[in-house]
Amino acid sequence: xxxxKHSLRANTIPAITTVGPITLWLLFLVAIPLVYVLVMSFCSxxxxxxxxxxxxxxxxxxxxxxxYLQIYAQSLFIAFFTTVICILLGYPFAYxxxxxxxxxxxxxxxxxxxxxxxxxxxxxxxxxxxxxxNGWLNTILMKLNLxxxxxxxxxxxxxxxxxxxxxxxxxxxxxxxxxxEKLDQNLIEASNDLGARGIYTFSHVILPLxxxxxxxxxxxxxxxxxxxxxxxxxxxxxxxxxxGNLIERQFQSGNNWPLGAALSIILILMTLLLVRIYxxxxxxxxxxxx
Amino acid sequence: xxxxxxCLFILVLALSTILAGCGGSSKTESGTTLxxxxxxxxxxxxxxxxxxxxxxxxxxxxxYSSNEDMLAKVKSESEGAYDIxxxxxxxxxxxxxxxxxxxxxxxxxxxxxxxxxxxxxPSYDPGNEYSIPYLGGAGAIAVNTxxxxxxxxxxxxxxxxxxxxxxxxxxxxxxxxxxxxxxxGYGMNETDPAILxxxxxxxxxxxxxxxxxxxxxxxxxxxxxxCTLAYCWSAEVALAMEENExxxxxxxxEGPYLFLDNWVIPKGCKNYDAAxxxxxxxxxxESAKMVxxxxxxxxxxxxxxxxxxxxxxxxxxxxxxxxxIAKGEFVDNIDTDSLAIYDQIWTELKK
Numbered sequence: 103x104x105x106x107k108h109s110l111r112a113n114t115i116p117a118i119t120t121v122g123p124i125t126l127w128l129l130f131l132v133a134i135p136l137v138y139v140l141v142m143s144f145c146s147x148x149x150x151x152x153x154x155x156x157x158x159x160x161x162x163x164x165x166x167x168x169x170y171l172q173i174y175a176q177s178l179f180i181a182f183f184t185t186v187i188c189i190l191l192g193y194p195f196a197y198x199x200x201x202x203x204x205x206x207x208x209x210x211x212x213x214x215x216x217x218x219x220x221x222x223x224x225x226x227x228x229x230x231x232x233x234x235x236n237g238w239l240n241t242i243l244m245k246l247n248l249x250x251x252x253x254x255x256x257x258x259x260x261x262x263x264x265x266x267x268x269x270x271x272x273x274x275x276x277x278x279x280x281x282x283e284k285l286d287q288n289l290i291e292a293s294n295d296l297g298a299r300g301i302y303t304f305s306h307v308i309l310p311l312x313x314x315x316x317x318x319x320x321x322x323x324x325x326x327x328x329x330x331x332x333x334x335x336x337x338x339x340x341x342x343x344x345x346g347n348l349i350e351r352q353f354q355s356g357n358n359w360p361l362g363a364a365l366s367i368i369l370i371l372m373t374l375l376l377v378r379i380y381x382x383x384x385x386x387x388x389x390x391x392x
Numbered sequence: 393x394x395x396x397x398x399c400l401f402i403l404v405l406a407l408s409t410i411l412a413g414c415g416g417s418s419k420t421e422s423g424t425t426l427x428x429x430x431x432x433x434x435x436x437x438x439x440x441x442x443x444x445x446x447x448x449x450x451x452x453x454x455x456y457s458s459n460e461d462m463l464a465k466v467k468s469e470s471e472g473a474y475d476i477x478x479x480x481x482x483x484x485x486x487x488x489x490x491x492x493x494x495x496x497x498x499x500x501x502x503x504x505x506x507x508x509x510x511x512x513x514p515s516y517d518p519g520n521e522y523s524i525p526y527l528g529g530a531g532a533i534a535v536n537t538x539x540x541x542x543x544x545x546x547x548x549x550x551x552x553x554x555x556x557x558x559x560x561x562x563x564x565x566x567x568x569x570x571x572x573x574x575x576x577g578y579g580m581n582e583t584d585p586a587i588l589x590x591x592x593x594x595x596x597x598x599x600x601x602x603x604x605x606x607x608x609x610x611x612x613x614x615x616x617x618x619c620t621l622a623y624c625w626s627a628e629v630a631l632a633m634e635e636n637e638x639x640x641x642x643x644x645x646e647g648p649y650l651f652l653d654n655w656v657i658p659k660g661c662k663n664y665d666a667a668x669x670x671x672x673x674x675x676x677x678e679s680a681k682m683v684x685x686x687x688x689x690x691x692x693x694x695x696x697x698x699x700x701x702x703x704x705x706x707x708x709x710x711x712x713x714x715x716x717i718a719k720g721e722f723v724d725n726i727d728t729d730s731l732a733i734y735d736q737i738w739t740e741l742k743k
Contacts, residue, residue, distance in 0.1 A: 147728055150490050164732070169739040176743065236617040254557075256618065257604055340563050340605030343742050354460050355565060356735050358728075 161364035181327035196278035257339030281315025471660030503675035511692035523654035531649035630709035647719030
């Protein structure tokens with residue numbers, strides 16, 4: 103009896119000191135704000151646009167407005183294509199890094215990481231001056247006599263896609279790199295020895311063994327894509343809103359925090375659904391860096 | 393447990409994108425420090441330093457970039473966290489309605505005679521009981537005359553189909569929908585659903601002409617040549633004109649959308665006298681001149697404007713003609729049902 107009591111205490115103190123801080127962190131910075139958002143999403147606003155704690159489902163009813171539905175669809179569309187492009191560009195690149203000699207590997211890896219040190223807003227503005235009507239790209243093309251009048255590159259869905267891919271590319275490359283690096287070179291050699299050609303080895307050996315990286319990367323790219331309102335604002339010129347824009351607007355000029363909260367809940371539900379699909383497909387939560 | 397933590401991590405990821413838009417910081421100190429909360433790039437350092445030198449009062453400036461940010465911050469901080477804030481017209485009204493402002497003691501405002509009567513006694517604060525205007529502007533039209541050869545005289549002209557994909561407009565739903573309403577003879581603050589239906593149709597017909605929504609720096613698109621027409625603040629046009637002489641300012645014959653930003657003392661202010669001294673100092677002609685030199689907004693301080701010289705006075709973008717201003721209209725707070733309709737129109741325009 104005394105012995106078990108003793109061991110209980112012996113376990114409690116280390117448990118509190120090690121798990122305690124993170125539990126508090128999660129409680130105060132994640133759980134409570136989440137509950138607050140959920141509660142607010144059922145509130146209404148008073149005549150001064152303040153949040154008033156009168157229960158209503160109006161915010162959720164407004165979420166089914168056809169314009170909103172079209173914007174959700176547009177967000178998913180942009181996020182989907184961003185993810186596909188990131189996979190197509192990221193996989194060969196990650197493979198190349200993972201298989202490079204160690205000295206070059208470090209340099210290549212840095213090439214992905216270093217741009218992270220500059221604020222993404224600044225980098226996105228950089229694209230804007232690069233692609234503008236009188237921007238660098240148009241100037242160069244005109245100097246080379248490839249075009250006579252400036253091409254309108256900016257302010258469409260294409261440039262939003264470009265901005266999203268540009269911002270989120272590293273999130274695809276890093277999990278892919280980790281997955282490909284773990285791949286045992288002997289398996290590829292074995293496959294070749296047994297007569298499989300390159301394409302067959304890729305589809306039956308390499309890809310299945312690194313698919314966890316593809317899944318993890320896809321989640322890491324797809325989810326932020328739904329909320330990156332600044333990319334659609336700056337490179338899309340505000341013409342093609344994503345869910346992030348809707349949320350931002352309700353907390354700003356729209357002055358309707360409860361509606362913004364309800365929109366946030368939709369975003370959270372979409373995120374949870376995607377993670378669920380990811381798990382169903384056999385994705386490993388640890389590959390997401392958690 | 394691991395699964396839960398993992399899920400929570402993903403939620404943090406999602407939440408962080410939501411919260412990215414909400415920011416801001418403040419430092420509060422007690423004593424003779426005046427906590428002044430103003431718009432970004434709006435109050436020159438030099439004027440504040442002058443004030444500190446002359447009075448020995450230390451000024452702690454913090455900045456915001458939207459009226460709504462400011463309101464939320466003032467409400468969430470403890471009373472007295474800010475001694476002076478700088479809300480726009482409609483926000484002054486909203487703050488007065490919620491009893492958030494201290495009355496101004498006019499006896500202490502000895503420089504009030506410097507102000508132009510045209511901007512005093514405004515609809516949002518009759519008698520200037522709670523607010524004194526600082527700077528303002530009009531929702532003007534900018535035209536790049538190198539490319540647009542027609543004469544533009546009104547908001548209605550911006551809707552012409554030949555200007556497809558030429559326009560940069562303020563990323564502000566009340567400004568744009570109000571402009572569309574004015575172009576067909578209504579006001580900035582319509583709330584009648586039948587009228588709003590017509591306004592909606594008119595607003596949506598502008599979609600094809602709008603290339604870009606930008607409130608932060610609409611001049612950039614004009615200067616870079618991305619857009620040839622703009623519906624933006626007169627001060628932005630003034631700055632664009634300095635970069636490109638072909639750009640001209642037009643005040644619409646329907647009367648422009650107007651805004652005025654004001655000095656207001658929030659309720660519970662801890663340094664009322666110092667705050668009044670600051671507001672009075674900002675109304676001084678010399679201070680107003682320094683402000684005008686750095687920020688070419690509509691300056692309601694006529695003594696200051698007189699010191700700014702002919703370059704400023706004769707520049708219609710920096711010093712909007714009084715007949716244009718007389719026809720101008722402020723945005724006002726509307727009921728929440730109408731707000732929802734405006735929001736719907738805006739969402740449909742921007743999707």
